[in-house]
Amino acid sequence: MNKPYYLTTSILYPNAKPHMGHALELVQADFLARYKRLHGESVRFQTGLDEHGLKIQRTAEAANLSPRAFVDQQKEHFTGLIEQLEVVPDQFIRTTDTKHAEVAQAFWRRCLATGDIYKKTYRAWYNIKEEEFLGSADDVKDPSVFGIEERFIELIEEENYFFRLSKYQDEVKRLIEEDVYKITPKNRKNEVLNFVMNKGLQDISISREASKLPWGIPVPEDPSQVMYVWFDALTNYLTGACSIDGQGIITTDLEWPTDLHIVGKDIARFHAAMWPAMLLSAGLEIPKNLLVHGFILGEGGRKMSKSLGNGVDPIDMLKVYGSSTLRWYFLKEIPTTEDGIFTEDRLKEIYASDLANDFGNLVSRVLTMTQKYAEGKVPDVNLEGLGNVEQMIVQQKWEEYHTHLTSFEIDKALEAAHSLVVFSNKRIEEMKPWAMAKDENEHAALQELLYELLEIIRHITLMYQPAMPSIAEIIQSKVFTAEIENPFTWGGLQPGQTLNAEPLILFPRLA
């Protein structure tokens, strides 16, 4: 049995309702999972929630709820979003699950046994919003240098456990440099390397006093401390993929390591440096790839926020435009590894152009013509030598599509697929099948043209399937119902086969 391709999103903080950034990350991961599956790979796709930490504890207190009751309530918003986005993970981890606590503790024991965990008293500035240590308060007297809003900064003065991150600096650097742990895109890789080289990796506090922050996983053999939320959160990637017994964590070659972590640029460093160092310390294999996406910005290219009035709730968008449209925006309109702007106006434009006018119209025109000029059947043409040019173009687009996806450029892959839609519409305009139908001598050529167009639509549908699964499902279940032996090669449609060529409105006019 082959190892399933194991890919993950980050685990999301449920301190507020899910936002567009969460939706984008889930959709990117779901696209890649579906793409791999469609092309015969077995896949394990994991996502989940990061439910501990100061921010959750405080938000729960403010809502007059216990942290447990609060996260249980919040979870529903996230699973609701996942479902509505047609994102289908194989595993959903909550860091408050018992198994996760056991894994995180077993992991801690392994690092302790390696001698990489020690206790120290210190004073540091802490960013509650990002759950991030900013630096030693002995070195930095004035925290305004961090450029973070004052209300998010706290001074921590405690005796905590530390992880010897510094010990792994050279090894982590080498693994990233040599692409053993491959970071995409290149500029993010360089950013991480510059950080490691210029600033160096410093040992990091990995616990908090339980009296100050009870909402966390207890440190093994020392319940007066709980784990720092990132040490807890990063181990979630193991939770779904390992078992534990008296010996500690057991991974199998079939489950571990992770093939791909997908995260946003703000948390790339935790995944690029801290996580591999933790794994090295625990003697476990490190992940193979880290894909860093950009940020969704609001109108004007500014951070989405209520006060700027440019915030958009993904659930509101889903209600009006449905999952396919929103997924298409995330995947094709926003460059996979760069920032991108989201506005409802642009969403409407894309709906009208890419989806309704280009693709929807192509499908509906070709089906109508098939009914009119070919009795609703796949034209009974001789496949030998037919559609040489079309065949070449489709093959070339498949190659482009796969090449882009090898480097996780989802937007470019979909652009290649979309160019087949543009090509086909242009071909219809040039060939004027309605005029050919009036000319006896053009009869054979018209049948060939219709065959080619139907076959191209079938290929486009396969390319679009990971992006818009329900649209692809409608086309496949209503039009291309027959089983095809080699669906990814040219000529899959059998001449003479009956099609359900009823008119199909995939993207109705918006109200």
Ligand code: MSP
């Ligand atoms: N809980 C941590 C991750 C722990 S992983 C072991 C966390 N959670 S988060 O909810 O703040 O962010 C979850 C993901 O959403 C991150 O990858 C983050 O980069 C991403 N995004 C948050 N805001 C975003 C945008 N505006 N746009 C795109 N993605 C963004 O960090």
